[in-house]
Amino acid sequence: MEFTIDQIAQLLDGNVEGDGSTRIRRLDKIQEGTAGSIGFLANPKYEKYLYLTQCSAILVSEDFRPQKETQTTLVRVKDPYVGFTKLLEMHAKIGKSERSGAEDPSYKHESSTIGTNFFRGAFSYIGRNCRIGDNVKIYPQVYIGDEVTIGDNCIFHPGVKLYSGTVVGNNCEIQAGSVIGSDGFGFAPQADGTYKNIPQMGNVILEDDVSIGANTTIDCATLGATRIGKGVKIDNQVQVAHNVILGENTVIASQAGISGSSVLGKNCVLAGKSGIVGHIQLADRTTVGANTGVIKSVEEPGKTIFGYIGMDIKSYLKSYSIFKKLPLLQDKLRELEKKL
Numbered sequence: 001m002e003f004t005i006d007q008i009a010q011l012l013d014g015n016v017e018g019d020g021s022t023r024i025r026r027l028d029k030i031q032e033g034t035a036g037s038i039g040f041l042a043n044p045k046y047e048k049y050l051y052l053t054q055c056s057a058i059l060v061s062e063d064f065r066p067q068k069e070t071q072t073t074l075v076r077v078k079d080p081y082v083g084f085t086k087l088l089e090m091h092a093k094i095g096k097s098e099r100s101g102a103e104d105p106s107y108k109h110e111s112s113t114i115g116t117n118f119f120r121g122a123f124s125y126i127g128r129n130c131r132i133g134d135n136v137k138i139y140p141q142v143y144i145g146d147e148v149t150i151g152d153n154c155i156f157h158p159g160v161k162l163y164s165g166t167v168v169g170n171n172c173e174i175q176a177g178s179v180i181g182s183d184g185f186g187f188a189p190q191a192d193g194t195y196k197n198i199p200q201m202g203n204v205i206l207e208d209d210v211s212i213g214a215n216t217t218i219d220c221a222t223l224g225a226t227r228i229g230k231g232v233k234i235d236n237q238v239q240v241a242h243n244v245i246l247g248e249n250t251v252i253a254s255q256a257g258i259s260g261s262s263v264l265g266k267n268c269v270l271a272g273k274s275g276i277v278g279h280i281q282l283a284d285r286t287t288v289g290a291n292t293g294v295i296k297s298v299e300e301p302g303k304t305i306f307g308y309i310g311m312d313i314k315s316y317l318k319s320y321s322i323f324k325k326l327p328l329l330q331d332k333l334r335e336l337e338k339k340l
Helices: 005-011 044-050 080-095 313-323 326-339
Strands: 015-017 037-040 057-061 073-077 179-182 187-189 195-197 203-206 217-219 225-228 304-306
Touching: 005 015, 005 073, 005 080, 037 080, 057 080, 073 080, 179 203, 217 225, 304 313
Parallel strands: 037 057, 057 073, 179 217, 203 225
Antiparallel strands: 015 073, 187 195
């Protein structure tokens, strides 16, 4: 990638303060940049680096006012974080070699079809009666079972497994090692203390624009479908159990787990290591804090749940202000008991 600062500003609808003719060849952190690189300033904690950086240009917000003189060229944009993300996307697209066709050895059953401009890496497998759209990239060791449907512009990184019957929409990306459609955790307890396996007959449906991180597992439904809504973003090492429904644009961070048949509304956020029990519902825009366990439905939209076991964050903080003082309160209670 090589563009002038003026060209970058034009791409991002920004304004240049400084030498716009300088050429940019790299993207870098504001605190680590060197000449020929561009960084960004979105968090005020990093402003100190603006006056020390060796970056040739820095993206800043339109209303940013520096406290000192800067040696770097500023590019004022509406949102520097979003602007830098656009540059990263452009850089990634330019940097990727356009691989196409099928590498050997790879397998596609004769009953399956794949659209134009595809790539199938070595040791990939496509089963019977699959329907795969245009511009799909299937990297080495990807397994696609029978009766799988995949839309356009999807990317499956090495080692992804799509079990039979999985449906994937357009513009989806699944990172290495993720498993979509494996059996849900369904076992019926028997009178003798053993467990009988319950066949899992459903599938998984990923709607458009879904992104799934590495080593995440999404189980198929017992009956019907486990459904991941449009625009959902799931981090690495997340467990989504059978018959779960995730609403549009929900975001789930690493090591979170959602138990069977729970339903999350639109634009929910689950922080790292949070857990949702089975058969409950979270209203739209519910936020669940890190390490929080949610054991009952959240009916009011827009609430933030925090603590173990999860409660409304205001109630939790009030409780926390008390129980962190419990040792002191205990000492005072003992003093009062002695006096009595």
